[in-house]
Amino acid sequence: MNAKALNPFKSIPSTPESVLSTDEINSFLSKDIAFNRIILYSSLESTNDIAKAMIQSGTSQGTIILADSQTKGRGRYNRSFFSPPGHGIYMSIVLRLDQSYFANHLSLVTLTTAVNICESIEISTKKDPQIKWVNDIFLDGKKVSGILTEKVDDRENNPWIIIGIGINFSTPVHAFPIEIRDTAGSIFSNDPPTITRNQLIAEIINRMFLPCSLEPQIILSEYKKRLMLKGEETLITGFGNPFKGKIVDVDEGGCLVVEKADGQQISLSTGEISSSMCLS
Numbered sequence: 628m629n630a631k632a633l634n635p636f637k638s639i640p641s642t643p644e645s646v647l648s649t650d651e652i653n654s655f656l657s658k659d660i661a662f663n664r665i666i667l668y669s670s671l672e673s674t675n676d677i678a679k680a681m682i683q684s685g686t687s688q689g690t691i692i693l694a695d696s697q698t699k700g701r702g703r704y705n706r707s708f709f710s711p712p713g714h715g716i717y718m719s720i721v722l723r724l725d726q727s728y729f730a731n732h733l734s735l736v737t738l739t740t741a742v743n744i745c746e747s748i749e750i751s752t753k754k755d756p757q758i759k760w761v762n763d764i765f766l767d768g769k770k771v772s773g774i775l776t777e778k779v780d781d782r783e784n785n786p787w788i789i790i791g792i793g794i795n796f797s798t799p800v801h802a803f804p805i806e807i808r809d810t811a812g813s814i815f816s817n818d819p820p821t822i823t824r825n826q827l828i829a830e831i832i833n834r835m836f837l838p839c840s841l842e843p844q845i846i847l848s849e850y851k852k853r854l855m856l857k858g859e860e861t862l863i864t865g866f867g868n869p870f871k872g873k874i875v876d877v878d879e880g881g882c883l884v885v886e887k888a889d890g891q892q893i894s895l896s897t898g899e900i901s902s903s904m905c906l907s
């Protein structure tokens with residue numbers, strides 16, 4: 628779907644307190660984190676795409692690309708991610724895989740990011756987000772955030788990962804394209820923001836770079852606490868024919884353990900689940 632055609636950008640007023648500022652973000656960052664720098668754009672096609680270009684032209688470990696809006700924001704399965712200005716967080720964290728904490732925990736990158744986003748929202752807003760395996764964050768039944776993790780090699784064949792984070796921060800419900808209005812929400816869609824986007828961004832960056840927020844056993848247990856649809860019949864897509872299965876657990880490697888109709892348990896490393904309301 629063409630992101631540009633979907634975006635009624637002009638109809639959403641932004642407010643002065645919603646201005647993104649690297650100075651304000653930096654003022655909230657922990658002194659103990661080792662990242663490179665934040666590069667802020669007013670608008671670009673996709674922070675993940677800029678990150679890829681930077682990796683090819685030579686960038687440093689720990690660079691963060693942030694944009695106020697995207698015209699071609701992307702999600703998993705090449706879906707578009709609605710990214711209007713003034714109301715969202717669109718950022719990509721660029722890590723040289725072999726020099727990063729995730730070198731030995733590649734399968735947990737998206738799970739770790741999901742937990743860190745949830746904890747950042749909880750601590751700064753007192754709201755109660757949940758996670759739909761593997762990469763979606765929900766609040767009050769609506770998707771408010773998605774994660775797109777991509778692995779690319781640079782020109783010398785060194786492996787890098789790009790962790791793309793999209794958050795609907797204060798987008799009003801009526802501003803979402805009609806196609807996603809029933810399923811998409813934002814953190815502050817009904818109430819005025821009590822924090823700035825800059826504060827939430829800093830919370831997330833701190834967690835993504837502090838070793839204590841990356842411990843696999845803790846991440847898995849925090850992920851499971853927030854896992855949606857556990858024990859429920861779901862529809863699993865992304866592997867040829869869709870099939871039904873009951874969500875049992877998430878295993879050590881971050882795979883979703885599902886029980887099929889015949890009782891057999893399988894572990895999924897990719898794919899997508901939908902609630903039983905989608906079952907025919």
Ligand code: BTN
Nearest residue numbers: 673675700701702703773791793
């Ligand atoms: C999903 O919902 O499947 C993932 C959405 C990820 C969106 C973010 S916004 C920042 C980064 N740049 C992109 O083009 N996508 C990710």
